Amino acid sequence: MLEEVDFYKEAANIEAFRSYLEAMGLTRQATAPKVYQHCSTKRILTMERLYGVPLTDLDSISSLVSSPETSLITALNVWFGSLLACETFHADVHAGNLWLLRDGRIGFLDFGIVGRISPKTWTAMEVFLASIATEEYESMASALIEMGATDKDVDVMAFAKDLEKIFSSIQDLDTELIVATARDRTTNATAVSANVVVDERQMNALFLDVIRVSESYGLKFPREFALLMKQLLYFDRYTRLLAPNLNMLQDQRISIVSNRGSRSRNTFR
Structure with missing residues (x-):
């Protein structure tokens, strides 16, 4: 801070x-x-x-x-x-x-x-991003294990199933369409504008779910991973809107x- x-x-x-x-x-x-x-x-x-x-x-x-x-x-x-x-x-x-x-x-x-990304984290992030695109949750789990510091043996299959449940919920994130009108007093014309608002609390909850589940398997991630994840969630929402x-x-x-x-x-x- x-x-x-x-x-x-x-x-x-x-x-x-x-x-x-x-x-x-x-x-x-x-x-x-x-x-x-x-x-x-x-x-x-x-x-x-x-x-x-x-x-x-x-x-x-x-x-x-x-x-x-x-x-x-x-x-x-x-x-x-x-x-x-x-x-x-x-x-x-x-x-x-x-x-x-x-x-x-x-x-x-x-x-x-701002964030600073290490070579190890970026290499694992590439696998992680590819696995999101292809919905290959075992690869996703393996990439997260590579990024996270742990001395435990992680059950990859169980971890993958938990991740699948979380990422399936991305489709359920809510958006709110706010429509505003304004009247021109000289021409009496009405202008209408629309702005889509994403519930940032839901995005943060999704991100925290990934961290929470990962920590339940003994993983502790570097700060740079948390920052990258949050930006990807923002871009995911922009993609769904635009x-x-x-x-x-x-x-x-x-x-x-x-x-x-x-x-x-x-x-x-």
Whole structure:
């Protein structure tokens, strides 16, 4: 928590992400606010103001771009790419921090919470992600065992069955459609906007269920796994809202780079 309120560190996180976008030629697809260093201190962070809407504002998104699905794919590719290219990754991509900007780019906001991923965790995460996509729960269980520190012999089959019960419940997460109307007093025209709200408490409960069941088998995960899991749940909800026919872990338009050996770990920091 102390690191989260150190604005020098947050400014460094933002600049590293902006350097990544520039080096990868992604500045036309995504951005993060420019930091005004001369106006910033450890307790004050002065940044460029971005204009846009959260990735859950369906009505506004549809008015800004012709394909919300394409915008979501861009957000996924930029974020997944940062896992490999940057020393840290954005670890708080809820709708308030991930926007579609007026110019059509994806805006990443608030770098106060970031994660650092180790080679061991990433290798296991790749197997874990693949197993989610294919619903191979034994592989999922094995990947989680690889990530978790334990001195116990884990019953993989029993663990897999418990995980299957949890992930089946993702389909049951609730969304609420909020419709707002506004009347123009001069033209008497009525504008209608819609915004989808995801029950974040349900998402957190799902995540905690995975941790709880894993701990019941003696597993203790590194913080980076918890952060990655939560971001994937956020992206899962955006996918269901903006591109319900998209499988974010199997679609070939989404790049989850597997060659970690090619990563220059300290290039963007």
